[in-house]
Amino acid sequence: MTEEKQLDQNKRENRISILSRSLITGFIGGLIWSLFGVIMYYFNFSEVAPKSFLLRSWLTAEWTSGWLGDLVSIVFAGVLSLIAALIYYGLLKKVNSMWMGLVFGVILWGIIFYLLQPIFSNIPALVELNKNTIVSTICLFILYGTFVGYSISYDYHDAKLNKQKG
Amino acid sequence: MKQKDNKSLISPEIKNNEAYMKERLGVGVSFDLGFRDLTILKKKVQIYYLTGLCDSLIIQDLLEMLIKINDDESNSRKLHEIIENRLIHQQVTTIETMDEAVDQMLSGLIVVFINGEKNAFVIDVRSYPGRTPDEPDTERVVRGSRDGYTENIIENTALTRRRIRDARLRNEMLKVGERSKSDICVSYLQDIADDGLVNLIKEKIEAIEIDGISMADKTVEEFIIESKWNPYPLVRYTERPDVAASHLLEGHVIIIVDTSPSAIILPTTFFHHLQHAEEYRQAPTIGTFVRWIRFMAVFASMYLLPLWLLFVLDPTLLPKELSYIGPNEEGNISITIQIIMASLGIEFLRMAAIHTPTPLSTAMGLIAAVLIGQIAIDVGMFSPEVILYVSVSAIGAYVTPSYELSVANKLINLLLVILTGIFGLTGFIIGIVLHILYLVNLRSLRTPYLWPFLPFNPKAMLHIIFRIPVPYANSRPSIVHPKNNYRQPTHESKLT
Numbered sequence: 001m002t003e004e005k006q007l008d009q010n011k012r013e014n015r016i017s018i019l020s021r022s023l024i025t026g027f028i029g030g031l032i033w034s035l036f037g038v039i040m041y042y043f044n045f046s047e048v049a050p051k052s053f054l055l056r057s058w059l060t061a062e063w064t065s066g067w068l069g070d071l072v073s074i075v076f077a078g079v080l081s082l083i084a085a086l087i088y089y090g091l092l093k094k095v096n097s098m099w100m101g102l103v104f105g106v107i108l109w110g111i112i113f114y115l116l117q118p119i120f121s122n123i124p125a126l127v128e129l130n131k132n133t134i135v136s137t138i139c140l141f142i143l144y145g146t147f148v149g150y151s152i153s154y155d156y157h158d159a160k161l162n163k164q165k166g
Numbered sequence: 167m168k169q170k171d172n173k174s175l176i177s178p179e180i181k182n183n184e185a186y187m188k189e190r191l192g193v194g195v196s197f198d199l200g201f202r203d204l205t206i207l208k209k210k211v212q213i214y215y216l217t218g219l220c221d222s223l224i225i226q227d228l229l230e231m232l233i234k235i236n237d238d239e240s241n242s243r244k245l246h247e248i249i250e251n252r253l254i255h256q257q258v259t260t261i262e263t264m265d266e267a268v269d270q271m272l273s274g275l276i277v278v279f280i281n282g283e284k285n286a287f288v289i290d291v292r293s294y295p296g297r298t299p300d301e302p303d304t305e306r307v308v309r310g311s312r313d314g315y316t317e318n319i320i321e322n323t324a325l326t327r328r329r330i331r332d333a334r335l336r337n338e339m340l341k342v343g344e345r346s347k348s349d350i351c352v353s354y355l356q357d358i359a360d361d362g363l364v365n366l367i368k369e370k371i372e373a374i375e376i377d378g379i380s381m382a383d384k385t386v387e388e389f390i391i392e393s394k395w396n397p398y399p400l401v402r403y404t405e406r407p408d409v410a411a412s413h414l415l416e417g418h419v420i421i422i423v424d425t426s427p428s429a430i431i432l433p434t435t436f437f438h439h440l441q442h443a444e445e446y447r448q449a450p451t452i453g454t455f456v457r458w459i460r461f462m463a464v465f466a467s468m469y470l471l472p473l474w475l476l477f478v479l480d481p482t483l484l485p486k487e488l489s490y491i492g493p494n495e496e497g498n499i500s501i502t503i504q505i506i507m508a509s510l511g512i513e514f515l516r517m518a519a520i521h522t523p524t525p526l527s528t529a530m531g532l533i534a535a536v537l538i539g540q541i542a543i544d545v546g547m548f549s550p551e552v553i554l555y556v557s558v559s560a561i562g563a564y565v566t567p568s569y570e571l572s573v574a575n576k577l578i579n580l581l582l583v584i585l586t587g588i589f590g591l592t593g594f595i596i597g598i599v600l601h602i603l604y605l606v607n608l609r610s611l612r613t614p615y616l617w618p619f620l621p622f623n624p625k626a627m628l629h630i631i632f633r634i635p636v637p638y639a640n641s642r643p644s645i646v647h648p649k650n651n652y653r654q655p656t657h658e659s660k661l662t
Contacts, residue, residue, distance in 0.1 A: 025622045044483045045591060098606055135592050139599040146606060147620055154614065154621035162647070 018159050019089065025151045026085020027078045033144040034077035037137075038070045045136040048123055050077050053112070057120040081148070084108060088149050096157045098150040105145015109138055174264045180210050180281040186264050187214060191271075199271075200225075206235050207242035210281040211249070214267075215291075219274030224291045228253060228276070246283055253278070257290035269347065294318055299325065302405030302427070304569060310447045314405045319349050319424035322407075326353060326420070329411035334358075340371050342386070346378030349424040350386060353410075358417045360647040366611065367419055367432060382426035390421075390432075391610065397577050399570035400610035402438045403428040409443050417648035433613035433646065436605060437630050439568035440464060445633050453633030460565055467562030468575045469598065471505055472582035474555050476594045483591070493549040502587030504548050508556040509580055617645050 034050040041049035051073035055064045063069060092100055114126050126134075177183055193199045193214070202213045211232065215225060231252045239248050250258070261267055261277075262285045271277045274292035299321065302314035315322045323337045334356040342348050350371055354364050370390045379385040383403065391400045404410055410420050410429045421430040431438070440460060445453035477484055478492045478501050493501065515534050522530050542548045559579065566572035578601055585593035608615035618626035626643055628634070642648040 021624070024624050028622065028624065042485055044485070045595065098603075102603070132591050136595055139595045142599060143602060146603065147622060150606065150620060151622040155623075158644070 018156060021155055022085050022089045022093075022152045023082055025155075026081045026083075026088075026148055029085070029144060029147045029151070030078035030081025031074055033140060033147065034074045034081075036143075037077075037140055038074065040136050040140065044132075046133045046140075047129060048133060048137070050074060052122045053120055054080075057122040081144075085148050085152065088152050092149065093153050093156045096153050098146055100153065101146040101149020101151075102142050103145070104149045105141040105143070106138065108145060109141035112141075113137065176262055176264055176267065176279070176284055176286055178282050178284050180212060180279055183264065183279050183286075184212065187268075190264075191268060202229065204229070204232060206232060206249070207239065207245055209242060209245055212279045214271050214277045214279075216271060216274050219294060220276060220291045221293045224255070225276065228255070228289070246280060249278065249280060250287065253287060253289055255289050255291065259288055259290075260285045261288055262286075273347070296321075305404065305406050305409070305443060305567075307442075307444045307447055310443060311406075311408055313407060315407060315410075315422070315427040315429060317425050317427055319351055319422055322422045322427075322429065323351055323353065325407040326410055326414070326422075329407060330355070330414060335414070338368070340368065342371060342374050343376060343378045346380065348379050348382065351422040351424075353414060353420040353422065355414055355417070358415075358642070358648050358650050359419055360417065360649065363433070363611065363646070364419055367421065371421075379423070380425075382423040383421070383428050383430055386421065386423055387430060393608065396608060397574040398436075398605070398608060398615070399439060399568060399574065400434060400608070400615070402431040402434040402568065403570075404431060405429070406443055412446075415642075415653065417642050417646035433611045435610070435613060435617050435645065436571075436615050437618070439571040440566070442567040448633075450633045450635045454631075457631075457633055460567070463562040463565035464571075464575065465562075467559050467566065467572065468579050468601075469582070470562070471509070471555055471559050471579055472586040472594055472597070474551075475501060475505060475583055475586050476591060479586070479590055493551045495549060497549045498546055500587075501549070501552065502583065504552045505556060505583050506580065506587075508548060508552055509559075509576075509583070512556060512560045513576070613645055618643075 037046070037050045040046045041052075049070070051064060051069045054073040054076045055069050064072075088101075088104060092104065113123075113129075117123055117125060174186070177186075187193045187201075191199060193201050198217050200215045200217045204211045204213065213225075213229070231254055232249065235245075235248055235252060241248075261270065267277045267279075267286055267288070270288045274294065276289040276291055278287040278289070280286070296316055296318045299313040299316050301312040305314075313325060315325065327335065327337070332355065336352075336354055336356050338352045340350045340352065342350055352364070352368055352371070367390065371386065374386070374389045376385070376389075387401050388394060393400070404413075405427050410431065413431045414420055419432045421432065423430075440457075442456075442460075445456045448456065474491070481489065481492055484491055497504065499507075515530075518530055519527070539553065543550055543553065563572040563576055566575065582594065582597045582601070585597040587593075589596075602616075602620075605616050606614065606620050614621055617623065618630060623644065625641070626645070629639065629643075637654070640654045641651050642653060
């Protein structure tokens, strides 16, 4: 149980797992913040729920409007969030600032609510959404972006710092 | 402010030393400075001490031994060696400058000058007035050790040392304060704590230039942390040696300041302030349960009032099943103002409770209960629901283990109520997001404040959400950057 050996173990662990840790962060981030999305929809903070994007635009089955629809859409959001995490990992992980994550969230919001809006048949156009919905969803995406972005870049820089120390 | 003459040496002529002591310290003016002139083997010997901080029995013993030299010895040339032999105490050192002599004497040591010698003896006979360790009021547990830190730094380090008898535990003593010369002890485990962190803390403490730190740990904290105006506590205080010891083992650094019973734990995150020794004294499942309930309470103390206010202001937000939420009768004053007034009222009570003398506290409780609980409703000032929600929020604040955190949350709670009252839903949402972003942006000695939630660390988060049984909690938290990651032998190393 020498110290040298233990430090070696750490290093190996770090090298393989920054990417996988980023993916875990993405997945959990998707789950947490889409759960908040569901709660916001429940309390009428927002007219749109994760399920209106992920399920109701394609399916009209009975179960999608109930709690099962929420549950499935949360898991689905977690999976989709892996892609967002991958993009951040690929492009922006070297920016060591939480504000980049925030901007990432806002950009993501713009893409989903403006650029991709025509795809979702169940989502009204941006101009037709009320003020509460817009504010709530932007805030939700800001928190989501900060969560994913800041976690990934912090993890990356922390691992780099550890490696420098040896 | 720095003294320039601290290099003045001890003079062989004892009269010079006496004059120096009289001029600089005011021996003979200040009543607490004791002084005894002896003649031993025809040489003058002088003893200086501080009456309040030495044990007088030991001084008597020493004097007796010194005077006996006159009967037993005759070689006055060897007086220095003879006296050194006859100072019957385990801590005797030799010093050469007057400045040291003054410093040592003022911290309670005896200084012995001998005519014709260029150095003096100091004998450590300090016994500081103080209390014995007892259970700290702020961190009680049902089971577990009941000793707590006291105002005495030596006892405090000893209490920690009793729990970690490790050769690698370092207790480094630093002095701060040009006038107060207070002792500060930096404790860490040498092979675990991050060198960068230890050096950073020591640099920051050494950089302090102030006349005195009578508010001890709090003053030191304000010098160490970066964001000095922020309401959130960036260091954790503990009065329990077991809590301090377990943090040392995790790789944290502990700062103990003389005259304060609270030790500072660094670095600290938001979630450290939500932990309590009690959950580690219970079964892990119960500990987890206790912790979740506490999270709910702390959450309520921050966000319950603004959320309820939001639903009162805009009942259309409520889903059908919950439409009963909200006051039955509106009353004369708007709910926002009612909440603010009731919250301020509770703050009045809290502050009054801190310094009300015990005989008056019953009267105070009675007034509070009758006034706020009953009359205010009867008169139509508050609606009963306001009292209910404000009370739940207040109890939530009392559940917060860290007093500092509960007060900071209270402030945020009040700000959110005002924002919600003015801007409705927009104010509420933006307020909460700004609050979270503010916490994310806070750093305590380079450590993100909301870690491990944001930046997210799955393993550490698991340890926050669940109270993991100790045998399964093997690795140290990565946030302290430990040099040695494992607390128990891992399986691989067990095999080798």
